[in-house]
Amino acid sequence: MRVIRTIEQLREALEYLRGGGHTPIGFVPTMGYLHEGHASLLRRAAEQSGTVVMSIFVNPLQFGPNEDFAAYPRDEARDLALAEREGADIVFMPSVEEMYPQAIRTTVSVSVLTDRLCGASRPGHFEGVATVVSKLFGIVQPDYAYFGLKDAQQVAVLRRMVSDLNMNVKIVACPIVRENDGLALSSRNVYLSEEERRQALVLSRSLREVRAALEEGKVRTVNEAKAMLQSVISSSPLAVIDYAEILTFPALEPLEGNSRLLEADGELIIALAVKFGRTRLIDNNVFTAKEVHALV
Amino acid sequence: MRVIRTIEQLREALEYLRGGGHTPIGFVPTMGYLHEGHASLLRRAAEQSGTVVMSIFVNPLQFGPNEDFAAYPRDEARDLALAEREGADIVFMPSVEEMYPQAIRTTVSVSVLTDRLCGASRPGHFEGVATVVSKLFGIVQPDYAYFGLKDAQQVAVLRRMVSDLNMNVKIVACPIVRENDGLALSSRNVYLSEEERRQALVLSRSLREVRAALEEGKVRTVNEAKAMLQSVISSSPLAVIDYAEILTFPALEPLEGNSRLLEADGELIIALAVKFGRTRLIDNNVFTAKEVHALV
Numbered sequence: 001m002r003v004i005r006t007i008e009q010l011r012e013a014l015e016y017l018r019g020g021g022h023t024p025i026g027f028v029p030t031m032g033y034l035h036e037g038h039a040s041l042l043r044r045a046a047e048q049s050g051t052v053v054m055s056i057f058v059n060p061l062q063f064g065p066n067e068d069f070a071a072y073p074r075d076e077a078r079d080l081a082l083a084e085r086e087g088a089d090i091v092f093m094p095s096v097e098e099m100y101p102q103a104i105r106t107t108v109s110v111s112v113l114t115d116r117l118c119g120a121s122r123p124g125h126f127e128g129v130a131t132v133v134s135k136l137f138g139i140v141q142p143d144y145a146y147f148g149l150k151d152a153q154q155v156a157v158l159r160r161m162v163s164d165l166n167m168n169v170k171i172v173a174c175p176i177v178r179e180n181d182g183l184a185l186s187s188r189n190v191y192l193s194e195e196e197r198r199q200a201l202v203l204s205r206s207l208r209e210v211r212a213a214l215e216e217g218k219v220r221t222v223n224e225a226k227a228m229l230q231s232v233i234s235s236s237p238l239a240v241i242d243y244a245e246i247l248t249f250p251a252l253e254p255l256e257g258n259s260r261l262l263e264a265d266g267e268l269i270i271a272l273a274v275k276f277g278r279t280r281l282i283d284n285n286v287f288t289a290k291e292v293h294a295l296v
Numbered sequence: 297m298r299v300i301r302t303i304e305q306l307r308e309a310l311e312y313l314r315g316g317g318h319t320p321i322g323f324v325p326t327m328g329y330l331h332e333g334h335a336s337l338l339r340r341a342a343e344q345s346g347t348v349v350m351s352i353f354v355n356p357l358q359f360g361p362n363e364d365f366a367a368y369p370r371d372e373a374r375d376l377a378l379a380e381r382e383g384a385d386i387v388f389m390p391s392v393e394e395m396y397p398q399a400i401r402t403t404v405s406v407s408v409l410t411d412r413l414c415g416a417s418r419p420g421h422f423e424g425v426a427t428v429v430s431k432l433f434g435i436v437q438p439d440y441a442y443f444g445l446k447d448a449q450q451v452a453v454l455r456r457m458v459s460d461l462n463m464n465v466k467i468v469a470c471p472i473v474r475e476n477d478g479l480a481l482s483s484r485n486v487y488l489s490e491e492e493r494r495q496a497l498v499l500s501r502s503l504r505e506v507r508a509a510l511e512e513g514k515v516r517t518v519n520e521a522k523a524m525l526q527s528v529i530s531s532s533p534l535a536v537i538d539y540a541e542i543l544t545f546p547a548l549e550p551l552e553g554n555s556r557l558l559e560a561d562g563e564l565i566i567a568l569a570v571k572f573g574r575t576r577l578i579d580n581n582v583f584t585a586k587e588v589h590a591l592v
Contacts (some may be wrong), residue, residue: 007462105408106426106460111401130402131461138462164402165427166303166434 001084003091007139010092014051014140017089022050027142027169029133032056033073033187034082037177041146044174046087053140054083055092057099062128073190092140099135108134110157110164113252117153117271118282121242126157133158137169145169150176150184152269152284156250176283178204184283196276199236203272203283206232206244210270211285214261215295222246223257225270233274242273242280249286262289297380299387303395303435306388310347310436313385318346323438323465325429328352329369329483330378333473337442340470342383349436350379351388353395358424369486388436395431404430406453406460409548413449413567414578417538422453429454433465441465446472446480448565448580452546472579474500480579492572495532499568499579502528502540506566507581510557511591518542519553521566529570538569538576545582558585 004010014025026049028041034056045052056079063069076093083091108130113119119126137145147155155173162171177185182204183197192200206229213219219228229244246261247254249269255261261268271284300306310321322345324337330352341348352375359365372389379387404426409415415422433441443451451469458467473481478500479493488496502525509515515524525540542557543550545565551557557564567580 011464104460106404106406106457108402108404108461111403113401135460135462138464141464161402164400164431165404166431168307168434168437 001080001088001091003080003093005093005095006098007094010053010090010139013090014053017051022089024049024051024143025140026052027136027140027145028052028054028088029136029145029147030054030056031058031072031187032079033075033190034079035177035185035187037148037150037185039082039086040177041148041174042083042086042088044172045144045146048144048172051089052087053090053092053142054088055094055136055140056083057092057094057132057136059099059128059132060096061100061104061132062125064122064124067122068188068191073187099132104131107131108161108165110160113153113157113160113250116247116252116254117243117245118151118273119153119157121273121280126154129154130157130161134161134165134167137167142169144172146172146174148176149173149286150186150282150284152249152271152286153252156252159250182208184281186281188279188281191279192276196238196279199238200274200276200281202233202236202239203274203281206272207270207283207285211287211292214292220260220262221258222255222261225261226257229270229272233272238276240275242275243271244274245269245271247271262292264289297376297384297387299376299389301389301391301394303390306349306386306435309386310349313347318385320345320347320439321436322348323432323436323441324348324350324384325432325441325443326350326352327354327368327483328375329371329486330375331473331481331483333444333446333481335378335382336473337444337470338379338382338384340468341440341442344440344468347385348383349386349388349438350384351390351432351436352379353388353390353428353432355395355424355428356392357396357400357428358421360418360420363418364484364487369483395428400427403427404457404461406456409449409453409456409546412543412548412550413539413541414447414569415449415453417569417576422450425450426453426457430457430461430463433463438465440468442468442470444472445469445582446482446578446580448545448567448582449548452548455546478504480577482577484575484577487575488572492534492575495534496570496572496577498529498532498535499570499577502568503566503579503581507583507588510588516556516558517554518551518557521557522553525566525568529568534572536571538571539567540570541565541567543567558588560585 026045109127114126159171249267269286273282322341405423410422545563565582569578
């Protein structure tokens with residue numbers, strides 16, 4: 001495994017690998033502080049690709065002024081060990097100066113899809129994501145790029161960007177990886193106190209309970225499902241709900257409050273963002289009515 | 297020469313040509329109604345490239361609501377004859393539906409550089425240009441892309457976009473091509489009446505006269521040069537000045553009014569936009585103080 005810190009050296013290395021037929025190029029962009037979720041992306045990439053590139057870059061552009069850019073956890077040595085173990089061929093770890101040598105004046109933005117959920121709570125976040133991912137795609141020119149479905153809105157936004165801009169890359173969305181007790185893996189889980197960590201289980205529990213209630217016919221409409229989410233999450237005294245929404249996926253369009261979830265066409269998403277102290281956690285469940293019917 | 301109208305067929309054709317080593321890929325994006333300016337881009341591309349792709353697409357996104365999208369001149373048969381004659385290997389002529397099969401929600405925008413000149417007069421224009429050029433670069437994945445310096449701000453904006461987003465393409469800027477009497481070639485020249493056509497010579501004449509006055513030391517400061525441009529252009533009764541500016545190039549930053557042009561570092565641009573009736577023409581001259589000194 002090679003660790004590369006400059007764009008020029010990465011381009012050269014990739015040109016050489018492409019020339020040698022080590023294709024397709026699979027790309028796993030991350031902000032580091034890697035966990036089993038990232039590991040699952042690397043394994044998926046290794047299955048499909050001749051060369052696996054992982055980037056580790058905490059992108060200042062996607063953090064708001066009062067967010068945790070400076071505090072975002074970093075552990076280079078541990079990250080490199082995980083990347084090596086899980087089959088990365090190249091780890092690209094640029095400095096902020098390497099990625100932004102001058103004030104960036106070009107931005108890539110995706111409208112409508114970013115009006116809700118994290119886009120509403122974190123103004124400018126998805127513009128920062130779309131812009132840095134465009135840059136990384138320009139540098140790596142991957143055939144496949146792997147993203148975790150925990151950031152489901154990110155997957156939706158990047159799929160739309162790739163389609164709208166005719167980028168020659170396929171976005172591969174990989175399932176959420178959870179702890180045994182249900183907590184979705186996140187680099188930010190490290191921020192949680194013991195008590196917050198315990199109460200944070202309410203996110204995955206509320207998703208499971210709404211799904212079960214749908215399967216059992218105890219909950220039928222969008223409003224009923226949302227009320228149940230609110231009620232389950234509020235049972236944790238430390239939980240402060242940012243949003244608990246049910247939308248179409250990947251268009252992220254709202255549904256009528258009295259519409260029946262199991263009559264919807266296509267995929268739906270139940271999406272949550274909940275704060276515990278200063279830590280904001282997200283979780284979601286993407287499903288189709290058909291799939292729930294099959295379970296009943 | 298092949299004429300291709302769909303993105304999928306173009307990608308296939310280019311993949312085949314790349315596989316056969318017909319590289320580098322040179323790309324000339326145009327809006328058609330081709331003239332000798334476009335021909336010069338094709339010839340330059342043919343010199344440098346194993347495969348020359350020209351696109352002809354009148355992009356609705358870069359026209360304002362009161363601009364000439366519907367009226368923009370089109371002549372497919374004549375364009376194809378010129379492209380063939382000048383060495384294009386592939387002409388890509390997509391429909392609007394092929395390029396925008398659904399409402400486009402992703403936009404690429406370049407700030408600061410677009411606050412002035414045509415960016416100020418045509419709100420949204422450069423966002424439309426940057427977005428469609430991003431799409432075309434995504435489809436063609438060229439090694440070189442050729443643009444005329446008549447649209448000097450477009451060259452500056454696209455260079456910045458390519459640099460900011462790490463796009464793997466080199467923008468090649470080619471000199472303005474003029475009629476024998478000095479009028480810069482433009483597909484929009486066809487809109488001019490005989491009298492407007494005659495008076496439109498004032499654009500190139502004002503550029504030549506200011507350059508000559510600088511060489512002779514009759515004009516020294518930015519303000520003096522601008523006053524001369526205004527005075528020469530105003531000698532044409534039909535001319536309505538949109539802007540007559542002197543800026544740094546390619547940053548497009550303003551200069552102090554009393555600063556001396558021949559003491560400036562780097563490139564400068566004298567940029568004009570002038571209306572004759574409903575037709576808006578642009579012209580410019582990019583030069584360095586050093587180059588003028590060499591002539592004196």
